[in-house]
Amino acid sequence: MRNVVVVGGGIVGLAVAWELTRRGLDVTVLEKEPRWAAHQTGHNSNVVHAGLYYKPGSFKARMSVAGNRSIVDFARQYGVPVEVCGKLVVATDEKEIPALNTLAERAEANGVPAKKISPAEAREYEPEVACVAALRVESTGIIDFPGVCQALVRLLDEAGVDLRLNSPVLAIRAGSTGGVEVATGDDVVQADALVNCAGLHSDRVARLAGLTPSAKIVPFRGEYYELKPERRGLVKGLIYPVPDPTLPFLGVHLTRMLDGSVHAGPNAVLALRREGYRWRDFSAKDVAEVAAFPGAWRLAKKYAFPTGLDEVRRSFSKKRFAASLARLVPAVTEADIVRHGSGVRAQAMRRDGSLVDDFLIETARDQVHVLNAPSPAATSALEIARHIADQVSES
Template sequence: MIVIGGGIIGLAVAAELSTRGSAVTVLEKENRWAAHQTGHNSGVVHAGLYYKPGSFKARMSVEGNRSIVRFAKDNGVAVDVCGKLVVATSESELPALGVLAERAEANGVPARLIGKEEAREYEPEVSCVRALRVESTGVIDFPGVCSALVSRLTEAGASLRLGTPALGIRTGANGGVEVATGSEVLKADVLVNCAGLHSDRVARLAGLTPRARIVPFRGEYFELKPHRRHLVRGLIYPVPDPTLPFLGVHLTRMLDGSVHAGPNAVLALRREGYRWRDVSASDLAEVALFPGTWRLAGKYAFPVGYEEIRRSLSVSRFAASLRRLVPAVGDDDIVRHGSGVRAQAMSPDGSLVDDFLIETAPRQVHVLNAPSPAATSALEIAKYVAGAVTTVR
């Protein structure tokens, strides 16, 4: 088996295939593992309350929460199941909070509605009229999980190749798959594409026409200054707007005691564009020529997209969004921390693919949409993909 992509999904898939007896080669174009989405995410182990009951995300995140925490504990990876609050800051948000509570129950997520007094027992500085307490949410060292997976793969004799991009893919003479890396042509029975931000490009390289296109969204983070970290004890989330695809800016106490705030969501100007100055003319042209981009812009550019850009450029606006949750956060209490880029799959009609998207072809499996909570669900996605491999051989 050849697995393209050395993030948490690719490594988890490779480890699962190896456990099932396959000889595995992992190709990663960067010179380190977990270089992009896995190494730049929030570090949150999600519980699974946001997702439509019965969806891949709902099923895999609830079970994935258990399996990734168990894996971390078994392999000495740092993890803290600290729970979180989803807070309604006004009466108008109570119906949506109630829907979340119902969804949590339908998905088997341990959660309960609490009043503002009890919410302040968990988070003394929080502002809310009511909250949903979610016990199984936590924080974890996802790159550490990847390191543990790499160790397992190394012990199993897998071929792990950093700095090795897949440049060409074709069907082999014997019916298998051949992958050109620039220095050699590798042969395998099955190809598994876990290339994240480039998953649609790898699919096209392999001869597929994927149902969705990856459009990159950058999420920017701030951090509370050390002397203000006491304002947040755990995780504080807003009630998400059900008409929008992202969860909204939230506060997270990390494993090292620092408190991160974010992310917002703005269009990235290249597939791996972690800053405004990271621009790729070819990536921008690809986004601009995709009809779904303009249809999405028609829905969200004003006022949502416009406000996200303003918040990206203004510390005071970012701080103001945090004050909805914790009023004591001042403009001078936060500093920029970094950002991540979300590989969001988009359909030609402009709709964002809401669930995990996995497509197959003879001798090929392609993971084409695996945004949050994919890291939480990585071990469960790996089991599903390994099952799919048996059907395409």
């Protein structure tokens, strides 16, 4: 095998292309947008996750713990801004302490450096925080993930990789003598193997390639505020709540960025378009697909009330959003925050309404499809790339 086509120019696709190139393969990268890292990679919180939350032994646990080291090493080697600053996960109510204890046990099982601390110790890190107990996680960091992608593009370009922007995949078929043929708007790319890292469109690309994927992408938008410049001093680093273990989202949190700004969020609401960064971003096709999917209705039946409704209310109410932040830092008020932007999470869902809670990678002859790679995929990108490169070699 000599030629591989990678679909998707986010951090996972670019990392896969780099790993395959390092192994001596000829690679073509197809990205439908006019720039790299245009969607999930370019709209996330830029946090290097430690591997705290994930089931021991899962892809997410193993790859995020290893990725925490490898992505920081990569950034430092290639001059990408990064800071390992640690974070606090705080229980704001006695009822959350059992879940916090479970997180501490999971951290130990996953090999994540973390320790339980008292409220007084928590305030040594974050003087304005309110909690009854906290978990200090030392290896969490902040990074410029779009900058990582820029570095990868430079490396790929220097290695002579065929990098193609404005190249949407329109059709895929098996080659007449093996491998695959991928039609874009301008060309037909022939390759020995295909790697699908199309993120928000990964299930559609899989179907173009003849697969029946085991899960469907349902887009969820996460909306952010940020603290006004004069109120940034309320937060020194990263402050997270104890997450609801039944949901894939970590809850509204506060994150100091590399430039000193403090981002607050995200909430989680159903997006009305796969790339729907605002309520007015609407696609009849995308909404119809979700409405026709049994899993979406089963999920709605389980979570619409009160969880889903609360998220929608918070989307429209700055006051509610500020109140969620004030649970962590009581000094934060509605007057202290301004809207910042949003991102869309490509969440894979099964027909029974269950959310895929681990990375999901499926294979076919001469094909590897990354069908679920939300957070912590950016942290884990280099590790995911190694895993996929192994699968390409085996296929």
